Amino acid sequence: MTGTHEESQSRLQALEAEVAQLRARVGRARTILDSSTGLAIVASDRQGRITEWNRGAEAILGWSAAEMLGTPVERLFTPEDRASGEIEREMRVAQERGCARDARWYLRADGERVRASGEVVPLFADEQEHVGYLRTLRPCAADHEVAEAARVAGREKADTAAALEASELQFRTFAQAVPNQIWAARPDGAIYWFNDQVYAYSGRSPDELLGADGWQRFVHPEDVPSTVDAWRQARERGDVYEHEYRLRSGEGKYRWFLTRGEPVRDEGGNVTGWVGTNTDIEDQKQSEATSVADRDRLWSMSQELMLVCTFAGVITAVNPSAKRLLEWDEAEMVGARLEDFLHPDDLAVTAAEVEKLGGGVTTLAFENRYRTKSGDYRLLAWTAVPEAERIHAVARDITDERRLTLERERIWKLSPVLKVVTNSDGWITDVNPSWTTLLGWSREETVGQRSTEFVLEEEANWQTRVETLASGRSLQGYRTTLRTKDGQRRLVEWTTVPENGMFYGFGRDITAEAAAAVALEEAEAALRQSQKMEAVGQLTGGIAHDFNNLLTGITGSLEILEVRIAQGRFGDVERYVAAARGAAKRAASLTHRLLAFSRRQTLDPKPTDVNRLIDGMEELVRRTVGPEIDVEVVGASGLWPTLVDPNQLENALLNLCINARDAMPDGGRLTIETCNRWIDRRAARERDLEPGQYVSLCVSDTGIGMPREVIEKAFDPFFTTKPMGAGTGLGLSMVYGFARQSGGLARIYSEVGEGTLLCLYLPRHHGEAEPEPELGTLADAEQAGQGETVLVVDDEPTVRMLVIEVLDELGYSALEAGDGAAGLKILQSDARIDLLVTDIGLPGGMNGRQMVDAARRSRPDLEVLFITGYAENALIGNGQLEPGMHVMTKPFAMEALASRIRELIGRGMERRSQT
Numbered sequence: 001m002t003g004t005h006e007e008s009q010s011r012l013q014a015l016e017a018e019v020a021q022l023r024a025r026v027g028r029a030r031t032i033l034d035s036s037t038g039l040a041i042v043a044s045d046r047q048g049r050i051t052e053w054n055r056g057a058e059a060i061l062g063w064s065a066a067e068m069l070g071t072p073v074e075r076l077f078t079p080e081d082r083a084s085g086e087i088e089r090e091m092r093v094a095q096e097r098g099c100a101r102d103a104r105w106y107l108r109a110d111g112e113r114v115r116a117s118g119e120v121v122p123l124f125a126d127e128q129e130h131v132g133y134l135r136t137l138r139p140c141a142a143d144h145e146v147a148e149a150a151r152v153a154g155r156e157k158a159d160t161a162a163a164l165e166a167s168e169l170q171f172r173t174f175a176q177a178v179p180n181q182i183w184a185a186r187p188d189g190a191i192y193w194f195n196d197q198v199y200a201y202s203g204r205s206p207d208e209l210l211g212a213d214g215w216q217r218f219v220h221p222e223d224v225p226s227t228v229d230a231w232r233q234a235r236e237r238g239d240v241y242e243h244e245y246r247l248r249s250g251e252g253k254y255r256w257f258l259t260r261g262e263p264v265r266d267e268g269g270n271v272t273g274w275v276g277t278n279t280d281i282e283d284q285k286q287s288e289a290t291s292v293a294d295r296d297r298l299w300s301m302s303q304e305l306m307l308v309c310t311f312a313g314v315i316t317a318v319n320p321s322a323k324r325l326l327e328w329d330e331a332e333m334v335g336a337r338l339e340d341f342l343h344p345d346d347l348a349v350t351a352a353e354v355e356k357l358g359g360g361v362t363t364l365a366f367e368n369r370y371r372t373k374s375g376d377y378r379l380l381a382w383t384a385v386p387e388a389e390r391i392h393a394v395a396r397d398i399t400d401e402r403r404l405t406l407e408r409e410r411i412w413k414l415s416p417v418l419k420v421v422t423n424s425d426g427w428i429t430d431v432n433p434s435w436t437t438l439l440g441w442s443r444e445e446t447v448g449q450r451s452t453e454f455v456l457e458e459e460a461n462w463q464t465r466v467e468t469l470a471s472g473r474s475l476q477g478y479r480t481t482l483r484t485k486d487g488q489r490r491l492v493e494w495t496t497v498p499e500n501g502m503f504y505g506f507g508r509d510i511t512a513e514a515a516a517a518v519a520l521e522e523a524e525a526a527l528r529q530s531q532k533m534e535a536v537g538q539l540t541g542g543i544a545h546d547f548n549n550l551l552t553g554i555t556g557s558l559e560i561l562e563v564r565i566a567q568g569r570f571g572d573v574e575r576y577v578a579a580a581r582g583a584a585k586r587a588a589s590l591t592h593r594l595l596a597f598s599r600r601q602t603l604d605p606k607p608t609d610v611n612r613l614i615d616g617m618e619e620l621v622r623r624t625v626g627p628e629i630d631v632e633v634v635g636a637s638g639l640w641p642t643l644v645d646p647n648q649l650e651n652a653l654l655n656l657c658i659n660a661r662d663a664m665p666d667g668g669r670l671t672i673e674t675c676n677r678w679i680d681r682r683a684a685r686e687r688d689l690e691p692g693q694y695v696s697l698c699v700s701d702t703g704i705g706m707p708r709e710v711i712e713k714a715f716d717p718f719f720t721t722k723p724m725g726a727g728t729g730l731g732l733s734m735v736y737g738f739a740r741q742s743g744g745l746a747r748i749y750s751e752v753g754e755g756t757l758l759c760l761y762l763p764r765h766h767g768e769a770e771p772e773p774e775l776g777t778l779a780d781a782e783q784a785g786q787g788e789t790v791l792v793v794d795d796e797p798t799v800r801m802l803v804i805e806v807l808d809e810l811g812y813s814a815l816e817a818g819d820g821a822a823g824l825k826i827l828q829s830d831a832r833i834d835l836l837v838t839d840i841g842l843p844g845g846m847n848g849r850q851m852v853d854a855a856r857r858s859r860p861d862l863e864v865l866f867i868t869g870y871a872e873n874a875l876i877g878n879g880q881l882e883p884g885m886h887v888m889t890k891p892f893a894m895e896a897l898a899s900r901i902r903e904l905i906g907r908g909m910e911r912r913s914q915t
Helices: 002-035 055-061 079-084 086-097 161-177 196-202 214-218 221-237 282-301 321-326 344-358 399-414 433-439 459-470 511-567 573-598 610-625 646-662 681-687 708-713 731-741 797-810 820-827 848-855 872-876 894-914
Strands: 040-045 050-053 100-107 113-124 130-139 181-185 191-194 241-248 254-265 271-280 305-309 315-318 363-371 377-387 390-397 418-423 428-431 475-483 489-499 502-509 606-608 629-634 642-644 668-679 692-701 745-751 755-763 789-793 813-817 835-838 864-868 885-889
Touching: 040 055, 040 113, 055 113, 055 130, 079 086, 086 100, 086 113, 086 130, 181 196, 181 254, 191 196, 196 241, 214 221, 221 241, 241 271, 254 282, 305 321, 321 377, 344 363, 344 377, 377 399, 418 433, 433 475, 459 475, 459 489, 489 511, 511 573, 606 646, 610 629, 610 646, 610 668, 610 692, 642 646, 642 755, 646 668, 646 692, 646 731, 646 755, 668 681, 668 755, 731 745, 731 755, 789 797, 789 820, 797 813, 797 894, 813 820, 820 835, 820 848, 835 848, 835 894, 848 864, 864 894, 885 894
Parallel strands: 629 668, 789 813, 789 835, 835 864, 864 885
Antiparallel strands: 040 050, 040 130, 100 113, 113 130, 181 191, 181 271, 241 254, 254 271, 305 315, 305 390, 363 377, 377 390, 418 428, 418 502, 475 489, 489 502, 606 642, 668 692, 692 755, 745 755
16 A cells, blocks of 8 residues: 555656646747737637637737637638638638638628638647647738737646646647747747747758757848847847848748747746747738839829928929929929919918818818919819828829810800700709790709700600610700790700710700791792793793694684584594594693693602603693704603602703703704613712712703803803893703702703703612503493482583583483582582582682582581692692592593592492491
8 A cells, every 4th residue: 555655646746747847838838829919820629619719819800718719710700701601611621731821801809800811720639630720810911910928827727637738739739830930039039949830941950940049040141130139139128029031941042021029027027038920021021012113103104293291391202293294303392392382372271281281181182273384373183191290192283174174164154055954864954054045044943844844845755855865875956846934936956965874965046047948948939930930931922822723723623513514414523523632632731731830849759751751741842942943852762760750850851941942043953862871980970979870861952052151150040141031040050959859960061052961860760650540431431320419510611511411421410500609509408419520710709619618517428529720739739638529630531530420439438338
């Protein structure tokens, strides 16, 4: 028992000594770990629960060890990193590769975020059992202070030696896992311990590095004197040691490190040793060097003026832009005061701004004027911050920009153009003064209103424009009518562009211009009509002669026919009937041409066969130019159609023929010729046309010709070489205008004494010309239906008789009246009337149109056929015929009348059946 007791006592004493030794080692380990206040060291078990939390973690992340021990390590991570599985990925990489490096945002206790870089390594027990992870974090923006001195000893382990051994094991793991180099020194400065990171980096052994000056072996020779001095001064002060130097790696390369050490004191405050860390700051140094170079480059190359001055206003530095903007050399500005360059009116406000900067207030926007070396002033916009007992300021030259702004404001105010700004929903945000001048609405009355409040048009049109602008497309040349404050209307032409969600409208008042355009159009129409009447006037003598000849043929044939019937000689009757009928048809054709030629109308282009049109005009042309002139028509075979107004083309052709006649007072030859023309680019440029296919209509004569100066003016309005009263000078100008309006051109070729050739070039139409209507015979006309009745109203008994004769032949019941009043009385009766055939010009104060309008009150579905000797436009004016109203121009063939009556009665029955 005694032996056993002694052995136990001896073993107990050995254990107590070992425990004391472990406590001392644990204390040193804790001191080393907690000295790194610039480095957060966090250990966690395999489940991610925190098991160790040093003072660096507390300083960087804000939580105490008591708050964090036992909590999940994910508490440090941002919600984004948690959601993306960064924690698990980092642990997996650390276990697979032995280390996982990162740089990310971490959460602090106060809710802020801190950017930190570091490493995660797996922790293993002695038997290589994976027991957890060790995480080291260093703030990216900090100076990488890692080795803060341990000031408070860790709480003493009161547990068994096994717990102390576990703590020692964990300390050894921590010390070796920390990425920083860790060292410990005696009070006299001799290093007695380095962690493995030092040996791994330097490639040297403990024997080479430990001791009073062994560490100098891997310090850059240039840095040894300053390092020795700094280390000596820190020991003398007994205060924190901090210094930067370059350390040589095993490969012979140097990197910058920050060393930081703190004294370890006993209970009496005496320094018992030093612990510290070496933190690699090479990347930071490189970044700082790059930043300095970038800053210097920006200072030199910036187009903006950069200036540094004291709070007393003494300039200490300017960048090269000072020379460019203000013309002063750097030497002329450095040492001078701000007020030496300021505009006198800006001295007080600038002094007040400098005073604010002296109080720590940043200048975000400030403007003043600086004098240039040449004596003028530039307006500068400044941003400035107070830092390091200086004012650091940057200025942008806004002289031209402000001048442009003022000019824009002046244009905005003085421009006669309406300028309106709206948002994308059409609400007005600004208008210029011209808005008020034109419309009377003030800016205050307008801004905030929807633009539709002032526009007199349908909402749908306005909405369509808003949608177009909202899609990013501009609108040009559209017109709106605006309401003025006094109730008038103004017509405005707009161009509107969208930009940055706003609509910018520019409007021009065209009210007077539009009215003038209408007046001009009316004047031009009047001029065209005058020109036609001039031509008609020239036709009068020849037409009267021709009509007398035609009437002689008609009356003579009828007289001989009457004699032959009285004599009972019927053999020659057919010959005289044919002669009278032929003369009547020629007269009817002549009157139709005259009516079409003289009526007022705008261009109504139709696919036209020019050869056929000339054939129809040939007799009229021959009678117009007279027998002294030989007329020849040469129509090209296979002539292309052209899209023109046939009546206007007839007008142009007749004018050209009249001019040709007047150029041949002693007679001659007039040739009308057509041809298909291919005009290439060169010829098109010469003729001011688009290249392509054209139909040419040329009129040539063998007359006196024209000199060059007359040719150059021939198409000018009112230019004429005829004697006073013999012409208005409108003929050729109207021909030229018609050709250009039709997409073509008129050209003159002439030589004095040789004659003149005038050609119209009209674009080819790719289609068929409109065919001429074909007429049947009276015998072919369809017979009337049972009881169908036609009312005939005409003041000319002969016409009335002939129409009724036709109706009787076709089996219709016929009613007749000689004036409007008598016709209306029948229409207001109960008589069946399937069709009304009436003249327009009726006696008795009621014309045909008035009679129809009155009758339709009781017979709204009445079908009406107007037969008139006037042109159609004389009946309908500028309006349109109502449904069920139709026109037939006298004279007409009886078979044509019969076909039209049958057609209209059938159409009326169909229309009534649908209602």
